[in-house]
Amino acid sequence: xxxxxxxxxxxxxxxxxxxxxxxxxxxxxxxxxxxxxxxxxxxxxxxxxxxxxxxxxxxxxxxxxxxxxxxxxxxxxxxxxxxxxxxxxxxxxxxxxxxxxxxxxxxxxxxxxxxxxxxxxxxxxxxxxxxxxxxxxxxxxxxxxxxxxxxxxxxxxxxxxxxxxxxxxxxxxxxxxxxxxxxxxxxxxxxxxxxxxxxxxxxxxxxxxxxxxxxxxxxxxxxxxxxxxxxxxxxxxxxxxxxxxxxxxxxxxxxxxxxxxxxxxxxxxxxxxxxxxxxxxxxxxxxxxxxxxxxxxxxxxxxxxxxxxxxxxxxxxxxxxx
Amino acid sequence: xxxxxxxxxxxxxxxxxxxxxxxxxxxxxxxxxxxxxxxxxxxxxxxxxxxxxxxxxxxxxxxxxxxxxxxxxxxxxxxxxxxxxxxxxxxxxxxxxxxxxxxxxxxxxxxxxxxxxxxxxxxxxxxxxxxxxxxxxxxxxxxxxxxxxxxxxxxxxxxxxxxxxxxxxxxxxxxxxxxxxxxxxxxxxxxxxxxxxxxxxxxxxxxxxxxxxxxxxxxxxxxxxxxxxxxxxxxxxxxxxxxxxxxxxxxxxxxxxxxxxxxxxxxxxxxxxxxxxxxx
Numbered sequence: 121x122x123x124x125x126x127x128x129x130x131x132x133x134x135x136x137x138x139x140x141x142x143x144x145x146x147x148x149x150x151x152x153x154x155x156x157x158x159x160x161x162x163x164x165x166x167x168x169x170x171x172x173x174x175x176x177x178x179x180x181x182x183x184x185x186x187x188x189x190x191x192x193x194x195x196x197x198x199x200x201x202x203x204x205x206x207x208x209x210x211x212x213x214x215x216x217x218x219x220x221x222x223x224x225x226x227x228x229x230x231x232x233x234x235x236x237x238x239x240x241x242x243x244x245x246x247x248x249x250x251x252x253x254x255x256x257x258x259x260x261x262x263x264x265x266x267x268x269x270x271x272x273x274x275x276x277x278x279x280x281x282x283x284x285x286x287x288x289x290x291x292x293x294x295x296x297x298x299x300x301x302x303x304x305x306x307x308x309x310x311x312x313x314x315x316x317x318x319x320x321x322x323x324x325x326x327x328x329x330x331x332x333x334x335x336x337x338x339x340x341x342x343x344x345x346x347x348x349x350x351x352x353x354x355x356x357x358x359x360x361x362x363x364x365x366x367x368x369x370x371x372x373x374x375x376x377x378x379x380x381x382x383x384x385x386x387x388x389x390x391x392x393x394x395x396x397x398x399x400x401x402x403x404x405x406x407x408x409x410x411x412x413x414x415x416x417x418x419x420x421x422x423x424x425x426x427x428x429x430x431x432x433x434x435x436x437x438x439x440x441x442x
Numbered sequence: 443x444x445x446x447x448x449x450x451x452x453x454x455x456x457x458x459x460x461x462x463x464x465x466x467x468x469x470x471x472x473x474x475x476x477x478x479x480x481x482x483x484x485x486x487x488x489x490x491x492x493x494x495x496x497x498x499x500x501x502x503x504x505x506x507x508x509x510x511x512x513x514x515x516x517x518x519x520x521x522x523x524x525x526x527x528x529x530x531x532x533x534x535x536x537x538x539x540x541x542x543x544x545x546x547x548x549x550x551x552x553x554x555x556x557x558x559x560x561x562x563x564x565x566x567x568x569x570x571x572x573x574x575x576x577x578x579x580x581x582x583x584x585x586x587x588x589x590x591x592x593x594x595x596x597x598x599x600x601x602x603x604x605x606x607x608x609x610x611x612x613x614x615x616x617x618x619x620x621x622x623x624x625x626x627x628x629x630x631x632x633x634x635x636x637x638x639x640x641x642x643x644x645x646x647x648x649x650x651x652x653x654x655x656x657x658x659x660x661x662x663x664x665x666x667x668x669x670x671x672x673x674x675x676x677x678x679x680x681x682x683x684x685x686x687x688x689x690x691x692x693x694x695x696x697x698x699x700x701x702x703x704x705x706x707x708x709x710x711x712x713x714x715x716x717x718x719x720x721x722x
Contacts (some may be wrong), residue, residue: 181717203552214543230461231551
């Protein structure tokens with residue numbers, strides 16, 4: 121009974137079971153164990169951290185050296201069923217030679233074995249969804265980088281997959297196209313599609329994602345929703361923005377009490393970012409300063425409860441694991 | 443829909459294979475990059491045409507021209523044009539798409555890897571047969587066109603038609619045999635050209651190898667199928683004289699078995715193929 125419940129649970133999840141991938145002696149990812157539930161999940165990490173390897177493992181483009189991957193109960197090693205449910209928009213910016221956007225989508229759908237009239241309808245629908253209708257009959261070789269990104273996205277969603285894997289999907293898009301793409305991802309997420317998105321544009325995927333996975337050097341650093349991940353790093357320094365009348369005096373007091381490890385004045389001069397390693401003691405000292413009238417505090421807010429800040433905490437500005 | 447797919451996988455594989463073959467033939471034949479293959483195939487036809495136009499009226503003998511045609515088939519088509527044409531066509535199918543970084547689109551389709559490989563092989567074979575089979579037919583027509591009624595009589599009522607069919611059969615079998623090997627090479631090696639050169643050398647020395655090793659050869663089987671002997675002397679006799687002649691049906695069967703074995707191994711490799719474009 122419990123086993124069947126476990127199977128049912130994993131059948132709607134993307135599961136990495138102790139997965140490692142080595143390219144010869146080079147580490148791709150190591151000992152990754154993950155269960156990604158339905159919803160929008162972002163995969164964050166610096167270049168070379170193993171994001172693309174993780175996505176390629178998820179879709180069978182590379183095979184794990186160790187461990188097992190399954191996506192909504194399907195194995196990437198059985199592509200005939202797998203890719204009816206899964207779409208993958210890679211970051212490889214290349215296409216078959218000499219094809220137009222429409223031919224590219226059409227050829228891809230033809231391999232699903234569906235009727236020709238359905239192929240035409242789905243092709244048009246996918247082109248419309250990414251707003252490429254007018255350029256559809258031009259050769260892809262003449263497309264801008266943003267258009268090539270869009271046509272790859274159209275190809276990945278054309279067959280209405282249940283799981284969509286997107287590797288850096290916002291790269292090369294202008295602000296308008298980026299907003300359109302984000303709106304499309306949100307719409308797909310609302311429709312119940314399982315989305316896994318990797319990106320460097322953290323503030324945008326932050327708003328999109330239900331969950332975040334942080335990876336660096338091939339190792340999983342943290343996973344969960346933003347707040348959960350924040351919990352995981354309670355012992356890490358946290359940054360707080362305090363709006364007050366005398367920020368320098370406040371910083372001096374916090375430093376002298378040993379509650380502050382770093383201070384940075386806000387650009388407008390009326391606030392200060394303070395970084396602390398012990399948030400509970402920090403707030404006690406701050407309250408004491410306010411009660412004693414040492415400073416007049418207007419507002420206090422965590423300044424880094426977003427992916428970018430957590431990412432910086434965990435991975436460090438150089439991208440090395442902390 | 444899914445149940446019917448599972449109940450009739452062969453039907454789905456056949457449909458997917460046919461569609462993929464059509465896509466690949468379009469990419470093989472209607473591309474500027476295929477220009478050199480057309481040139482390789484049509485070069486003898488151009489020379490025969492030039493000869494036909496400029497040497498019109500000069501005496502020539504049909505038996506001599508028949509032997510020249512046999513020489514073109516044995517030395518040029520089998521040893522050079524089909525060999526290198528197939529190297530170009532079949533290497534593009536896997537390695538070429540790896541270099542262009544577009545192979546992953548096929549690997550992300552709901553398609554068994556074996557169906558993908560066999561459809562690509564079918565597309566390569568049909569493309570090669572269309573180009574080289576067409577070229578051989580054109581050579582044959584041009585060669586006997588200058589003889590007028592006598593040429594027509596030789597082809598339609600003499601041994602000509604049988605020779606043409608034999609040459610076409612040799613072309614088809616050569617495309618299948620070399621195609622399968624080059625398709626496998628393009629999966630095994632980042633640059634299949636050195637391996638192809640080794641194969642060329644192997645094919646050359648094959649007649650002096652032990653009998654068992656002679657079975658591992660494309661040209662070895664095909665030599666037994668040539669309808670017109672070519673009087674080659676010295677080292678060139680290695681290219682034309684069958685060291686261990688076998689009946690035609692055995693030669694066809696042997697080559698087909700060799701092709702199937704190579705394809706089975708290629709299918710196995712295909713199942714485990716990974717995409718590492720950065721290492722290309």
